[in-house]
Amino acid sequence: MDVSVVIPTCNRPELATRAVHSALSQTHRDLEVIVVIDGPDDDTVLALKEIGDERLRVLVLPERGKAPNARNQGVKAAEGRYVALLDDDDEWMPAKIETQLALAARATKASPIVATRMINRTPRADSVMPRRLPGPGEPLSEYLTVRRGLFYGDGFIQTSTIMAPTELLRRVPFTVGLRRQQELDWTLRALQHEDVELLYAPEALVLWHQDENRDRISLHNPWEEQLAWLRSSRDLFTPRAYAAVTMSVISSMAAPTRDPKVFRELLSEARAPGRPGALDYVTFLQIWALPPNVRHRVRDLVVGRKNADA
Template sequence: MVNETNQIIVSVVIPTRNRPQIVAKSVMTALTQTLESIEVIVIIDGPDQETVNGLSQIADPRLRVIELPKNVGPSGARNTGVREAKGTWIAFLDDDDEWLPEKLERQLEVANNSHYDFPVVASRFISHTHKGKFICPRRLPNLSEHLSEYLFARNSFFKGEGCIQTSTLFVKKELMQKMPLEEKFYRHEDWEWLLRVSAIEGVGIEFVPEPMSIWHSEMGIKRLSNIKDWQYSLDWIRHNRNLVTPKAYSGFIATIIAPSASFVGDWKAFFPLLGEAIRWGKLRPIDIYLYLTMWLFPQQLRQQVRSILAKKTT
């Protein structure tokens, strides 16, 4: 879809550092969108001449490359991209993810038809793991459902039920300017931003129901979301307790913190974390089941079972 006035409608913001081959693939999936009235802004998070040289081989005037003088982290890089953006809309893309060709066009259509002043448009995505491909999330949020409960309070035994992935986010630049990403967080910063803005009048979460993005979640690529640091996650949820419901608080401990602590074999955290969920949360029977499962069954076994069940339902 071409804009006859040549006005930039969407600014794509891609933070990256020291991954020239990976980011080049990501950039090309943005430049080959059916919505052509875009710019693609790559923010190189600190000196990285190899990535600069690699991206210089892409001959498309819609690509802008900005190399920061020092590392500021993913949120700082994204905020820089927003400040540099010329489009009305911002679409975030991680450097190791990809988009399907109609992603931006479909999201712009949903955004333009939204009754919210500031729609935050996400989409389903295809999760690539070493066990196969899965479409996530399995369900979309209910109209009256608190966003924190959609993200953290599972109603089923396997992950992927409710989630919003960064590379699917499509939002007005005006909203990002009013509420930028919090730069002090190096993980969970997208969740914190979503929870914070969802409480603002005029903001609402919308979804393209089809998968529009590809997330390489467990393909041997080092990414911050794969780091097993349960203490950081505990500090994060404590800091943001005012943004989540008690049910979501317990769910976060059971499904986000517990598997990280179990993965590193930190059994001394078993009872303190359970006590945290009881004291500040609203522990449901499924949360207790999930908590015990995360500790007692290895991650590899859980993934194998999930893969088998997913294949039976497709």
């Protein structure tokens, strides 16, 4: 078997079945789909039984452990050479796996991480991410974190775009307990190994649904937890990337507190081990000045217009 698709889910049978159908509809047919149900969930089990495809397997965990643990359990059960990750609220374009396998076959290292571009769909606009692919010799921690615009970054990686050798995902499991930046954390840790490289398919082959009428991990704001993670992971980032994460990602989580002490703490963190650029300072100030809903609307307007002009 070429590919095992791993889909973690819990209490979202409609979304899970949509994700499964997009995986089973791939042009590359030699795959299995492993849905890892994160704790008892009879409704999802029943919904998946109705699909009736022998390539589908369902693994029900005895208790909830959240998405990183569910992915790790799915990887342990995988029988394919590669694992392709798919969040239950996302969808794949039909040629995604075929395209990624072709790219993996041309890899220069034994353990390629193969990602793709994606369509970021919000209630207001569609945009393609990442906006550009990594440049030759560009530090990947900077590519994935440093912004070139006030409301968006150029580099990006998201869980549902990732395909990697099963052996690599077992060697480098997802960090259990980390609520945000799970794919960034995993990618940068995996890239510490000499046999690993990051490749991108230039096509947008994933549909990332950013629905705002339901709970999503990306709507949670555990800024203190994320700052502790960043500090413990400092060796994964260049000083420039470290400052960018502090002043954009973590500041976006912390800004709703409107706490001057938090403002000063993050500014100091970015400047001490980090090395901010001019745009990082401007980004930092607009994040703290504008309410989140205003920033999101302006971002979608700016990014949507830039994509239309591209």
